[in-house]
Amino acid sequence: MEAQVPTLAIVGHPNAGKSSVVATLTENDRIAIDKRAGTTTRSDEYPVEIDGKAVMRFVDTPGFQNPTDILEWFQQHADEIDLPRAFLNAHTDDRLYSHDCALMRPLADGAGIILVVDGSKRIKEKDRTEMELLRLTGRPRMAILNNLTSNAKHMAAWQDALNKSFNSVREFNAHRATYAERIALLNALKTIDQRWEPMLHETVRAFERDWQRRIDHSVDSILDLLRKALTFKVVKIVKVNELGSDRERESIRQRLNESLQDGLRTLETEAQTEIRTHFKHHVWNVAPDSLLVKDLFSDEVERHLGLNRHQTVLASAAAGAATGGAIDLGVGGLSFGAGTLIGAGVGGVLGVLGTSQLAKLDIQRTLGVERFTLGPVSNPRFPFVLLDRSILYCARAMNWAHGRQAADESAPNRVPDQAPKKQRGFTEALDGEDHKVLAKFFAAARKGKHSPQEQRVREILGSILHDLSTDKIDSRASL
Ligand SMILES: Nc1nc2c(ncn2[C@@H]2O[C@H](COP(=O)(O)OP(=O)(O)O)[C@@H](O)[C@H]2O)c(=O)[nH]1
Ligand SMILES: [Mg+2]
Structure with missing residues (x-):
């Protein structure tokens, strides 16, 4: 030894x-x-x-x-x-x-x-x-x-x-101890023998550095996910003579929409697996009512995460202005103004992220074929929702005690995996400036471009994750 x-x-x-x-x-x-x-x-x-x-x-x-x-x-x-x-x-x-x-x-x-x-x-x-x-x-x-x-x-x-x-x-x-409580316990160990103090001091510092590194890696995983999700599209090429009625076009559109959603779900799952690995979780169970097990495109996820209407409009406008182009609020190939889209989307059965409003369908006809392209996602709220859910996932991964068994329902849940009730999502709590920074980053990501906002986005996410793993978790968890 x-x-x-x-x-x-x-x-x-x-x-x-x-x-x-x-x-x-x-x-x-x-x-x-x-x-x-x-x-x-x-x-x-x-x-x-x-x-x-x-x-x-x-x-x-x-x-x-x-x-x-x-x-x-x-x-x-x-x-x-x-x-x-x-x-x-x-x-x-x-x-x-x-x-x-x-x-x-x-x-x-x-x-x-x-x-x-x-x-x-x-x-x-x-x-x-x-x-x-x-x-x-x-x-x-x-x-x-x-x-x-x-x-x-x-x-x-x-x-x-x-x-x-x-x-x-x-x-x-x-079963309940969070990262902050583990660190507190290690710090208390210093006091049980003065001779251990220097060693344990180093140990605690190593823990804290390692934690910061995990947060950085999680931010990487999230940014990676956002970049992939915002450039993801699905394509189907059909010979014109095989295309009969409009109903056939509609069914192609529907299938493409399913593929687009499936692709995005897969990207999210891959990022989640990475995040889970950063925090050393092999056993993973989430309560059935957690927002984390709800479908990414469900009404509930849409309702609880992301920005509110007003914030979405402001942030998108800022991003649109900055990139010099009009904001694409396309709805199934048609263009509505921002107010129309948001007004029509919220409260609808499918929510803003529902079938028709996620991305724009583009149809090009050349040399006897029609090329159907759906994506990338043009819905301005989608990246905020995806980001919020990634943060929620991190909160769970960071604060779930490794000694806890899935079966233990008696331990009060200190992990905020139900959406905070008073606010919709984590991004909603940020100020307008940060919303704009994020929206500009998303706009650049959609074009596959590097964004000058990236450093600031990293700081914003790093600080949210840091707060979630320190004492600030309790105020959210009590919701
Ligand atoms: N509710 C609850 N159960 C716990 C907690 N810690 C341990 N248990 C349960 O108590 C039982 C014995 O725990 P275990 O760690 O195997 O105890 P050991 O025999 O001292 O190693 C297991 O069923 C654990 O799930 C806790 O903090 N809360
Ligand atoms: Mg034992």
């Missing part, structure tokens, strides 16, 4: 939530969270790696087997300088103490202790025994109150009891 890397052994009763805490702290959603009590008999090491280098290590232990015996042994050998090492030496080959030795080994090697308790249960004598023997190890130690239910009746008693034997006591819910 590298001496420089802070190592923490996670101890506590079976089912206290030890494995869940390790999964959340190491962002490892593959750690098997075993519902059956006492099935873990070994100590498993889970390093936290940044740039391929372990910056800290957690050891998931089976918990104590014979706490009363150990306490007695500790008390009888009070003159030993290193009780964990001495206990281990005395019991290595003793099968009765195999779990206890698995737990004691990392402590003997210098690991600190995180005791996980289920704060919803009453404190028992066995708990007091364990607290006392952990105190006697002399190792730096923190206690985590992981309240498995909403029963807060015993929390104060736990706080009192734990405060007597631990250098730090913190509430931490393995």
Whole structure:
């Protein structure tokens, strides 16, 4: 074991939530969270790696087997300088103490202790025994109150009891903890042993740098998605003599529209997979009522995300003026003025993004063939909606605890995956200047051009994502 890397052994009763805490702290959603009590008999090491280098290590232990015996042994050998090492030496080959030795080994090697308790249960004598023997190890130690239910009746008693034997006591819910809470916990670990402070300081900084990098990568993924989506089009070439009636043209138009939508859905899914990977999620479940599982072109998504009418008109006008061309608010090949489109679109069954208003159909006839082109998307709200949904996806990926199981519906949802009610989407909360910057960026992207606004767009998105992963999440999540 590298001496420089802070190592923490996670101890506590079976089912206290030890494995869940390790999964959340190491962002490892593959750690098997075993519902059956006492099935873990070994100590498993889970390093936290940044740039391929372990910056800290957690050891998931089976918990104590014979706490009363150990306490007695500790008390009888009070003159030993290193009780964990001495206990281990005395019991290595003793099968009765195999779990206890698995737990004691990392402590003997210098690991600190995180005791996980289920704060919803009453404190028992066995708990007091364990607290006392952990105190006697002399190792730096923190206690985590992981309240498995909403029963807060015993929390104060736990706080009192734990405060007597631990250098730090913190509430931490393995199923709910956000990035900000993980960082807060790591910062608190600094205080349990002053000698760890410089190391943990570096670890926390590495975490923060890594987080910033993930935000940057997510911004890349989103901008990439927007560029691809805004240039995406579908084409169908048909021989004129195979084209009979107008009904046939209409059915071609409909099929093209489906292909356009499917293509855009696929692009969105690809970007989401990237974002999920940035935040190390392999297990991914979203509540059925989340806006994230609704179809991209559904009325609900349209209603809750993107800019409002007024903002759309202003932003599009600014972008149109800047690029020197008229804004294309095309509706199925016809041109309406901005007011007409918005007025007709909102509240309609299909919404603004619905079938007819997404993109313009272009039909060109040459050499006996008709070339039908649908796209790229000309609807001015679409990129704002797509952007909002990408941000929503990031919010979920950034704040979903890795130790949380999909089945746990009891943990209050702190991730704003239902649209904020008071505002439509994240972009709507931005000011008019930022709307214009975005609209100009979208206008350039539609033409496949680099936009001078790109740097500013990156800053805007970076700051939204940053805010979503720090303390500001709570105000949104309560909605
Ligand atoms: N509701 C809720 N359940 C939790 C939480 N942490 C753990 N659990 C559940 O409690 C059970 C035991 O958790 P686990 O991490 O395996 O505990 P261990 O035996 O101490 O490793 C599992 O079913 C977990 O899903 C939590 O914060 N909230
Ligand atoms: Mg376990």
